[in-house]
Amino acid sequence: MISVPVELLAICGSTRAGGNTDQILQYTREISSERGAHLSIVNLRDYHFSVSGTCVDCNDRETPCELKDDMPYITDMMRKADGIIYAVPVQGFGMGHLMQIFIERSGVCYLRFERPLTNKVGGVIVTGRRYNHNHVYSQIVNNLLLNRMIIVGSGFPALLQGGKPSEVLGDIEGLDSVRRMVNRMIDMVKTIKHYSLLTNQSYLTFNEGNERMIGEDLLQPLKKH
Template sequence: MDDRAVRILAICGSEREGGNTDLALGHAGELVRARGAEFEVLHLRDHRISPCSPCGDCNSRAAACELRDDMPGIVARMRAADGLIYATPVHGFGLAHLMQIFIERAGVGYLRFDRPLANKVGGVLVTGRRYSEGSVHNQLVDNLLLNRMILVGSGFPALLRNTAPEPALDDREGLDALERMVHRMLDMCLLLRRNGGEYPDDPLPSYDRNERVSRRGLPV
């Protein structure tokens, strides 16, 4: 069995350094490292990610996006991880803009051709005051499923609330959900690694790598 440490990469869509999302990911990192795995946070605020341009050829092109920004390097780090956590605050009753731009550019510009995140373990963390956390969580879950990732069931979704003006981790139920999600992700990563050699067939057939191609290999 592969004896390297399991790697979890968190994609943080918060613009605020030291905010609730950062605190929650810090707690997740402690849990991951306590089990001997590696944990890294990629802060989107530290990277240059261009919004999708008006080129309009996303549905017809056969190669990755040609916009020059940090996305290729980010995607490379995602591909190297065993598990991915998408973490974001709620802004304006919806997805924080950094995370929205990220999933658009990553999905349309880079991930839709071969679905390189297929069978990686995915988790979602959402922080907010009291409104729309579920809607934001659902959007990110849909994105993980679109990319053929494995979403672990861990009880209640990891939604952390804080109505105080200062960042804090006071939501005991939210923290319990986050802890369960983290441990389930690690368990699933280890299970997949232990059993990876028993399945000679590609778990993601060629006809399922791109939803624009039918099962017969023809464009749809």
């Protein structure tokens, strides 16, 4: 079988360095390494990025945001990755605020113009005490689908329970779900790359344009009648 490199990127939305979410991502990195894949981790707490909407013209712009911060650097890493894992803790019965701000800003101000994450493989890890994991998980999955990413089935979602430090490392079923998800992501990336290498083409539709323009496209056939 042809050997292909696999580059994964994990985006960590935890404000707590060394906490449960960080520990799970270290576990994820070990799994990736065992499979010969490389996993980079972006800790959002280490970067500066603005809140979306402060310029007022977000929905009217046709070019990326002009505010100067670290967001272009992060989105560039996302463009280069084969697969992206979003890891976030549950806070206040919802998504941790860093990830919420990041998803809004990256999506509205950068990703929606060209949809560069199209056909990249996506995964989700949610950590927290025994409350509202599914809500946060569903919110991120919807965002991945909005960005036209590929989400692989892996049995149970990677939802890990634990509030005290290192407590998630005792969630055996949760750890197994993470392992299955990461392995399936790597398998899917390799499948896509192998096909492209063998055929010099992709079997996945990519060039769909910006959905804000789709109304005009749909009207074209109607105008002929």
